[in-house]
Amino acid sequence: MRNLVRMIIVLTGICACSALVLAYANKVTKAPREYQLLKYVQAPSIKSVLTTYDNDPIKDRIVLKMGKDNKGRPLSTNVFLAKKGGKIVGLAYEAAGMGHEGLIHVMVGVNPDGKITGISITTQSETPGLGSRVTEPSFTKQFKGMTLSDSLNLSAKGGKIDAVSGATVSSKGVVTAVRKALELFPKIKKEIG
Amino acid sequence: MTLTQEFTKGLWKEIPPFRLVLGICATLAVTTSAKNGIGMGVATTFVLVFSNLLISMLRKFIPRNVRIAAFIVIIASFVVLAELYMQAYAYPLYKALGIFVPLIVVNCIILGRAEAFASKNPVLPSLADGLGIGIGFTISLFVVGGIREIIGHGTLFSVPVMWSSFKPFGVMLKPPGAFLCLGLILALMNFISSRKKG
Numbered sequence A: 001m002r003n004l005v006r007m008i009i010v011l012t013g014i015c016a017c018s019a020l021v022l023a024y025a026n027k028v029t030k031a032p033r034e035y036q037l038l039k040y041v042q043a044p045s046i047k048s049v050l051t052t053y054d055n056d057p058i059k060d061r062i063v064l065k066m067g068k069d070n071k072g073r074p075l076s077t078n079v080f081l082a083k084k085g086g087k088i089v090g091l092a093y094e095a096a097g098m099g100h101e102g103l104i105h106v107m108v109g110v111n112p113d114g115k116i117t118g119i120s121i122t123t124q125s126e127t128p129g130l131g132s133r134v135t136e137p138s139f140t141k142q143f144k145g146m147t148l149s150d151s152l153n154l155s156a157k158g159g160k161i162d163a164v165s166g167a168t169v170s171s172k173g174v175v176t177a178v179r180k181a182l183e184l185f186p187k188i189k190k191e192i193g
Numbered sequence B: 001m002t003l004t005q006e007f008t009k010g011l012w013k014e015i016p017p018f019r020l021v022l023g024i025c026a027t028l029a030v031t032t033s034a035k036n037g038i039g040m041g042v043a044t045t046f047v048l049v050f051s052n053l054l055i056s057m058l059r060k061f062i063p064r065n066v067r068i069a070a071f072i073v074i075i076a077s078f079v080v081l082a083e084l085y086m087q088a089y090a091y092p093l094y095k096a097l098g099i100f101v102p103l104i105v106v107n108c109i110i111l112g113r114a115e116a117f118a119s120k121n122p123v124l125p126s127l128a129d130g131l132g133i134g135i136g137f138t139i140s141l142f143v144v145g146g147i148r149e150i151i152g153h154g155t156l157f158s159v160p161v162m163w164s165s166f167k168p169f170g171v172m173l174k175p176p177g178a179f180l181c182l183g184l185i186l187a188l189m190n191f192i193s194s195r196k197k198g
Helices: A002-028 A030-049 A131-135 A137-143 A168-192 B003-008 B024-030 B034-058 B064-089 B091-100 B102-106 B108-118 B123-153 B175-197
Strands: A061-068 A074-084 A087-098 A103-110 A116-123
Touching: A002 A030, A002 B064, A030 A103, A030 A116, A030 B064, A030 B091, A061 A168, A074 A168, A087 A168, A103 A168, A116 A131, A116 A137, A116 A168, A131 A137, A131 A168, A137 A168, B003 B123, B024 B034, B024 B091, B024 B102, B024 B123, B024 B175, B034 B064, B034 B091, B034 B102, B034 B108, B034 B123, B064 B091, B064 B102, B064 B108, B091 B102, B102 B108, B108 B123, B123 B175
Parallel strands: none
Antiparallel strands: A061 A074, A074 A087, A087 A103, A103 A116
8 A cells, every 4th residue: 555655646746847958948948949940931032022131030030929810819921021230121920811722821921012022821721732833933933012091903904913824713812811901000000110 | 708899790791672671662662762771771771870879878777588578679669750850840851751660660680680789798789780881881872872863864963864865674663673773783703802812
């Protein structure tokens, strides 16, 4: 009986100490882990949508609260700031639009006047070789220099973006995502001042 | 045995995975390059040294019946620590090793040393044992990874080392290459030992 009690106490003690140490380590490494994830997963697309800057946009990022999702959890967006000589010269942030197979996430680079400096598809699951061709530069470069206006639409709807042939739904998803991103722009601009 | 002997036995006499044929899963799976081999070796050494240290300190408190469970909790905690810090400060390596980082928990070398050595010996010899076996394991992984990288890719630490017309043997980077390489090194080491004795 004494032995049983001892086993329970020792094992419980060891597990409790282990949980304590791991919880602490998890807290301490949280910020650098997030930084590394952004640096290696999102940095390539951030770099491609921003133009001249001399800072580290991943370090100079701000997290903006974006209301709540349909389950009531708070949503937030990472906004990456590009600075040159301490002055903000561009922003990059992600938005999503519904494609043919699911959400298409697009990283959008915007300069302080609200003009697009570049877009890059970060995640998509469109049909390979068909819808997935929206990631190609020949499609994404059309967005460069556009603002939130009527021309930011597919040409079939009177805009100036030519859809990838045979992939109208995917192309529309990208346009929706970019438009969503630009609709957020005044709010983000107000936040960063 | 002296402390130095406890340390050096891990470098030749009991070097894993060649002499103690344990920890084969990690050895075969992650040694596609010298860098991955060393990364895996260092992570394993960290876990081995600290779990040996802690288990040796607690050896009089842990009841015999639950010792394996207690050892596994201690080992698993250090593995998660290693995983978290790797993710935070060595992300590309973490990505390259993938699932094999959490799998260090079930690496038989660590549980083997805990059960066969640390649970029966004082702190200092356990520390020397862990360090020796860990460094031995790192050297072995580096050798296997290096050979596979040179033959399978023509590079060492991503630097080209072979002549320019060298055609890499892609099979060395695949699982059969790992078995080939491990088996040949094992044979070579046995040959050298038998010559020494005879």
